[in-house]
Amino acid sequence: MDIKKLRQLPEFFRFVMVGVFATALHYGVYFVLQWVINVNxxxxxxxxxxxxxxxYLTAYFTFGQKPSWSKAFGFGGAHLVNYLLHMGLLNLFLWLGISKTLAPVPVFAIAIPVNFLLVRFVFKNKRLDGKS
Known part of the structure; x- marks a missing residue:
């Protein structure tokens, strides 16, 4: 499937595709490093x-917009909230006895939908573009 056809998919599906890639990247780095450094x-x-x-993938591919500093700060703010949710849930699941290797899985299941709502707000908010 070429990029033009992919861009015709509904926004949520493009978000999911970017999310799957970002989550796999996140988990891949975590999986390798958790064997040699602190899990947090x-x-x-x-x-x-x-x-x-x-x-960058969310800006260009999911929402078809150029990245901007205002979007970067909004995205960063959304991800700060999301990061705190991730860390709280990760440590909760570790405390509950889920293995270090598997603990991120339920974290992703909870945090990814929350992240979609936060990021969508950032990229759909015209005030972040300086427009009313």
Missing amino acids: VAYTLGYAISFVANF
């Missing part, structure tokens, strides 16, 4: 790396 540090590094890729 590994999770944070994976989140940070996937955040950068996610921002």
Whole structure:
């Protein structure tokens, strides 16, 4: 499937595609690093790396917009809330006895839908573009 056809998919499906990629990147970094460093540090590094890729893919592919500083700050704010949710849930699931390897899975299941709503607000909010 070429990029033009992919851009014709509904916004939510494009968001899911970007999200799957960003989540796989996040988990991949976490999975490798959690064996050699603290799980919270590994999770944070994976989140940070996937955040950068996610921002650009979300702007260009999901919402068809150029990245801007206002969008970057809004996206960063949405992801700060999302990161805090991730970390709280990760540590909750670890505390509940879920293995380090599997604990991110339920975190993703809860946090990704919340993230969609936050990020969609950022990219659909005309005030962040300086427009009323």
